[in-house]
Amino acid sequence: MTTVIREKPFSLAKSRRVIQWLAVIGTFVLGLRHIMPGEASRGGSFDSFCAFGGIETLLPYLSTGHLLKSTNLLNFSVLIATLGVSLVAGRAFCGWLCGLGALQDFIAEWTRKLLGERHHIRGKQSKAILPLRLPAAVDRPLRYAKYFVLVIILFASLYTAFPPLREFCPVRAVFSLKMTPLLWLALGIFLAGSILVERFWCKYLCPLGATLAIFNKISPVRLVTDTNHCNNCGRCDIECSMGIADVPINLDHPECVRCMECLNTCARDGSLTIQIRNKENVT
Amino acid sequence: MKINPRYYPAIIIAAYVIFLLLGILLGFGPERGGEGHGNSALIQIAFATMETLA
Numbered sequence: 001m002t003t004v005i006r007e008k009p010f011s012l013a014k015s016r017r018v019i020q021w022l023a024v025i026g027t028f029v030l031g032l033r034h035i036m037p038g039e040a041s042r043g044g045s046f047d048s049f050c051a052f053g054g055i056e057t058l059l060p061y062l063s064t065g066h067l068l069k070s071t072n073l074l075n076f077s078v079l080i081a082t083l084g085v086s087l088v089a090g091r092a093f094c095g096w097l098c099g100l101g102a103l104q105d106f107i108a109e110w111t112r113k114l115l116g117e118r119h120h121i122r123g124k125q126s127k128a129i130l131p132l133r134l135p136a137a138v139d140r141p142l143r144y145a146k147y148f149v150l151v152i153i154l155f156a157s158l159y160t161a162f163p164p165l166r167e168f169c170p171v172r173a174v175f176s177l178k179m180t181p182l183l184w185l186a187l188g189i190f191l192a193g194s195i196l197v198e199r200f201w202c203k204y205l206c207p208l209g210a211t212l213a214i215f216n217k218i219s220p221v222r223l224v225t226d227t228n229h230c231n232n233c234g235r236c237d238i239e240c241s242m243g244i245a246d247v248p249i250n251l252d253h254p255e256c257v258r259c260m261e262c263l264n265t266c267a268r269d270g271s272l273t274i275q276i277r278n279k280e281n282v283t
Numbered sequence: 284m285k286i287n288p289r290y291y292p293a294i295i296i297a298a299y300v301i302f303l304l305l306g307i308l309l310g311f312g313p314e315r316g317g318e319g320h321g322n323s324a325l326i327q328i329a330f331a332t333m334e335t336l337a
Contacts, residue, residue: 015292048313074313077306084302085295092295221286221294263288274286 013264016095020102027099031175046176047163048072051093052208054079056153056163069162082208086215090222094202094209095257100171101202105241107194122265123235131198133243142204143255150207170201198241202257213254220277223251223263229271236262236272248272 034046047053047070054075057068067073085093094101108131112120115128134142156164166172167180173187193200202209216222225248236247239261244253247262248271263272286294 010289012288012291019292019296072313073311074307076311077303077309080306080309080311081299081303084305085298088298089291089295093299096292096295097299221291260288260291274288274291276284276286278284 011264012260016259019096020105023097023099024102024106027171027175031177035177045070045072046172046178047166048074049078050075050169050171051078051082052165052211053163055208055211056157056165059154059157063158068157068160070166071163082212083215086212086219088219088221090216090219090252090258091209091212091256092221092258093212094206095259098208099175100206101199101257103174104194104199104201107191108198108241111195123233123238123267125238130195131200132196134197136245139203139243145204146206146210149205150210153207165207198243199257203242203255209257216252216254216256216258222275222277223258223260224273224275225249225251226270226273229268231268231271233267235265235267239265 030049031046050071053068053071057071057075058079061067067075082093085097109120111130112126112128115130117126117128120126133139153164167182168186169183170186170190173179173183173190176183179187190201193204197203227248230248232248237245240247241259241261242255242257244250244255250256251262251272260274263274266272
């Protein structure tokens, strides 16, 4: 009698969910660590673990040799790590490693469940009324807001003592556990926005996402559509949390966070594959 | 070249860790005792080189 050992099917979605939970818990632990006494003796403030803090403090550092208050050199290492991931795999940091991005995915999922969607069927339009998908006429111009936010912050960083986003930053509002009235406001807007629109912060306001968007065009690890297999069923469009239209022909879209939900949802084997960019598969 | 989706999470995490360590090795490490206003060794060398060239 022979024993057949079946390999457990691999789920990219489950792996992502585990990594996202670890990102949320890790960021929460960082916040917890900084409400304990003796914060300064343990490697700097909560802000010093922020990749965007590295961008905020870069221009002042290069022009004056001094870092903005509440940041330190570690910000540059975290920034280098974030840029490194993006250089390899596009905006995968946003889709896999960002605690705030993960929280938005969870909020969208919980909202759908609360509003009546008991079991989510991949590739099928949700019956829940929230989160909404804004009409293209509203959605498209709003997407440019994050680039505007980035430019304003870079400009302001030359004239401020603290990182300009610090007082409004939703990461601090959610995870730092040191609240101010402005942070309560930021938290309220973040929660309401995330309930109303999936990945609200990433789509419209995140300046780090705006910085990383360019990497989708140059990263070697990317998704590729096999047009011989794809039948344009639209299942991937429904599942895209960033609301990208016509996913199979927009796989290098600057808004794509490389969450691979399209790949998970695709019902036709071989239609979407992860590949290393070479001369043949550059579109 | 196709990549097995199984390896995709490992690629992301490995890239993050490698570049984080690279940053720390370049001198952008955590600072003890509060906010940092010092320069990393790399930046000090860069500034010194620029001053010498100027």
